[in-house]
Amino acid sequence: xxxxxxxxxxxxxxxxxxxxxxxxxxxxxxxxxxxxxxxxxxxxxxxxxxxxxxxxxxxxxxxxxxxxxxxxxxxxxxxxxxxxxxxxxxxxxxxxxxxxxxxxxxxxxxxxxxxxxxxxxxxxxxxxxxxxxxxxxxxxxxxxxxxxxxxxxxxxxxxxxxxxxxxxxxxxxxxxxxxxxxxxxxxxxxxxxxxxxxxxxxxxxxxxxxxxxxxxxxxxxxxxxxxxxxxxxxxxxxxxxxxxxxxxxxxxxxxxxxxxxxxxxxxxxxxxxxxxxxxxxxxxxxxxxx
Amino acid sequence: xxxxxxxxxxxxxxxxxxxxxxxxxxxxxxxxxxxxxxxxxxxxxxxxxxxxxxxxxxxxxxxxxxxxxxxxxxxxxxxxxxxxxxxxxxxxxxxxxxxxxxxxxxxxxxxxxxxxxxxxxxxxxxxxxxxxxxxxxxxxxxxxxxxxxxxxxxxxxxxxxxxxxxxxxxxxxxxxxxxxxxxxxxxxxxxxxxxxxxxxxxxxxxxxxxxxxxxxxxxxxxxxxxxxxxxxxxxxxxxxxxxxxxxxxxxxxxxxxxxxxxxxxxxxxxxxxxxxxxxxxxxxxxxxxx
Numbered sequence: 001x002x003x004x005x006x007x008x009x010x011x012x013x014x015x016x017x018x019x020x021x022x023x024x025x026x027x028x029x030x031x032x033x034x035x036x037x038x039x040x041x042x043x044x045x046x047x048x049x050x051x052x053x054x055x056x057x058x059x060x061x062x063x064x065x066x067x068x069x070x071x072x073x074x075x076x077x078x079x080x081x082x083x084x085x086x087x088x089x090x091x092x093x094x095x096x097x098x099x100x101x102x103x104x105x106x107x108x109x110x111x112x113x114x115x116x117x118x119x120x121x122x123x124x125x126x127x128x129x130x131x132x133x134x135x136x137x138x139x140x141x142x143x144x145x146x147x148x149x150x151x152x153x154x155x156x157x158x159x160x161x162x163x164x165x166x167x168x169x170x171x172x173x174x175x176x177x178x179x180x181x182x183x184x185x186x187x188x189x190x191x192x193x194x195x196x197x198x199x200x201x202x203x204x205x206x207x208x209x210x211x212x213x214x215x216x217x218x219x220x221x222x223x224x225x226x227x228x229x230x231x232x233x234x235x236x237x238x239x240x241x242x243x244x245x246x247x248x249x250x251x252x253x254x255x256x257x258x259x260x261x262x263x264x265x266x267x268x269x270x271x272x273x274x275x276x277x278x279x280x281x282x283x284x285x286x287x288x289x290x
Numbered sequence: 291x292x293x294x295x296x297x298x299x300x301x302x303x304x305x306x307x308x309x310x311x312x313x314x315x316x317x318x319x320x321x322x323x324x325x326x327x328x329x330x331x332x333x334x335x336x337x338x339x340x341x342x343x344x345x346x347x348x349x350x351x352x353x354x355x356x357x358x359x360x361x362x363x364x365x366x367x368x369x370x371x372x373x374x375x376x377x378x379x380x381x382x383x384x385x386x387x388x389x390x391x392x393x394x395x396x397x398x399x400x401x402x403x404x405x406x407x408x409x410x411x412x413x414x415x416x417x418x419x420x421x422x423x424x425x426x427x428x429x430x431x432x433x434x435x436x437x438x439x440x441x442x443x444x445x446x447x448x449x450x451x452x453x454x455x456x457x458x459x460x461x462x463x464x465x466x467x468x469x470x471x472x473x474x475x476x477x478x479x480x481x482x483x484x485x486x487x488x489x490x491x492x493x494x495x496x497x498x499x500x501x502x503x504x505x506x507x508x509x510x511x512x513x514x515x516x517x518x519x520x521x522x523x524x525x526x527x528x529x530x531x532x533x534x535x536x537x538x539x540x541x542x543x544x545x546x547x548x549x550x551x552x553x554x555x556x557x558x559x560x561x562x563x564x565x566x567x568x569x570x571x572x573x574x575x576x577x578x579x580x
Contacts, residue, residue: 077561101511126510130575145510175507185504188494190511196486197512199552201571203545204478212574214475217465220416220435221391221480222487225515231575234568241556241564252553255493256546262489263542266535271367271528278524281491284502285420285521 004032005166006095010067011036012060012082014047016128016233017099018073019137022052024170027139037063047134061089069166071123072098072110077239080109092117095159099125101186101236103150103179105243111152119159124148124182125172126190130231143171150179187247191240192255195248197229198237294322295456296385300357301326302350302372304337306418306523307389308363309427312342314460317429327353337424351379359456361413362388362400367529370399382407385449389415391476391526393440393469395533401442409449414438414472415462416480420521433461440469477537481530482545485538487519488527 009031011018018036025031036053037060038044044056057063064070064086072082079098090096096118100106106122114120127145129136147167151160164174177185204215204223219227241248265273299321301308308326315321326343327350328334334346347353354360354376362372369388380386386408390396396412404410417435419426437457441450454464467475494505494513509517531538555563 126508128511130572146508148508181499184497185500185508186511188497188500189505189508189513192493193490193512193516195552195556196490196549198568198571199548200483200486200545201574202567203482203541203548205570205574206544206548207474207478209471210475210478215479216574218416218436218438218475218479221418221476222483222519223479225519226483227571227575229512229515230568230571232568232572234565234572237568238561238564242559242561245556245559248556249553251493252549252556254496255490256549258489258493258496259486259542259546262485263539266485266531266538266542269532269535271532274528274531275524277492278488278520278522278527280495281488281517281520282420282522282524284491284495284506285517 002029004029005162005169006031006068008033008035008067008069010063010070011053011073012063012070012086013073014038014043014053014134015073016132016136017125017141018071019047019050019052019134020139020141021071021073021099021170023137023139024142026052028169030166030169031069035063035067043134050134052134052137060085064089064091064094066091068094069163070094070096072096075236075239076100076102076105076243079106080113083110083113087113087115090115090118093119095119095121095163097121097123097163099123101190101240102243103182107150107152107179119156120152121155121160121163122150122152122179123163123167124150124186125167127172128232130228132233140171142167145172147172147174148182149174149176150182151176152179183244183247187244187251191244191248192251194229194232194237195241195252196255197226200226201230294319295452295459296321296358298323298325298357298359300353300360301343301363302353302360302376303363304328304333304343304424305363306422306426307415307431308361309337309340309342309424310429310431311361311363311389311460313427313429314432316342318459320456320459321359325353325357333424340424342424342427350375354379354381354384356381358384359453360384360386362386365526365529366390366392366395366533369396370403373400373403377403377405380405380408383409385409385411385453387411387413387453389413391480391530392533393472397440397442397469409446410442411445411450411453412440412442412469413453413457414440414476415457417462418522420518422523430461432457435462437462437464438472439464439466440472441466442469473534473537477534477541481534481538482541484519484522484527485531485542486545487516490516491520
């Protein structure tokens, strides 16, 4: 095992992602000491029982004292408040990061609170499951997944490099892009699919002619994937849609146009149009130019 | 191994489903002899090389001669033509079935061609992968999956029982329902999800601001499931949407209303409405009443 990349890591929010980072960081020897925090006595006790942190404190401010790397792992909607809370307690030269699925809003909400003597490098590990909480985490969550870093203009390149090394050590591939481009890419690869999955599962559940038990029983035909996606954390996803509103509405508009075209083809019995569309999307999966 | 349920099984169409039935039937000793057919010399050669049938013939008519169980495993749109072709060659008392994902249209298209001295028991094994062809099949495809039988009114109960036994021997759970109810259930659990997946993958591919390679690279956030579904066989799915038009349009209409409601919530920043919907769909997955 090589020398730790950071002395002390503080994880604000020991949920699925936060607790997975702690597990992976310890397994890889990426840091010397891991501190986390929770206002809830139950969560503090559970994290202590799990033994995934060296120190479990009560407040965000306590957690970041002396930390070299601070990763905020809370829903996007409260990241700004957390930044305000921790700002006065941050160690000079510390790297402050997050794991939010939206990056423009994070830069806007967290950035202004952070002092000039720390390095702010927002990040988004594109990984997760439909489960939540400290028990749901596991060290291999980031293996072979992408972690996107979106440093605002003027961020220290060495700080970006150190955080990239950290994520690579945890098993992730790292890519750097602007916050705005990140939000467009994720709107289509993640936010739109989630919104559609949430919708379709709701639609199915409101049918008078087909029971819920039938829907679940015969879900192997495609529906099952949607129920898994639609079981993701409601708070996290509410915040994502509010924070990435413009890009999501743009993708929804395009999606709706495309649904209308296919609906029309079905209504008019236009088999050729359907066949053409389905052939094209199949080629995309295979990574073949159509 | 118990006594075979049928002497000779004829599979019309040795693709993903047909070749999986042959493999599973042989592995389970469900039949004594397996016959299949293809007009294409290449397919005949490949099936012979795979060794999954006892006899590989050229025409559908030859295949069904003397068969006790005939399973038509071709796209829904050509099932009527196949029924017409095989009708004069069917053995008295034979059971004729299919594997189509739509059942009303199958009853309508195949039924009238079949002679009164055979038993017509349409079936739909709710199982599959995004791959096609004889090489894609495997014996375990039906393990723990549902196979829905939709005998038209007046079908011989013993014939239904024998076919149910056959499918159970292949590992499936069997359920019996009317063709119309089947088509409603599958419209929501399978056809609508496929249509949406085909749409969203197409929408993503037409963006000017996000490249195809970015879409594929960061697809772990939800999109990947959609690309897999949207890689399903284009001919099969074209036929399904044409054959189950009414039920699919009905589900699409409801889905569109629900998309509109969520779009409005996002546009107006109505976090409570989003949270409520996402909490409800999560409960569905967990099989809990919300």
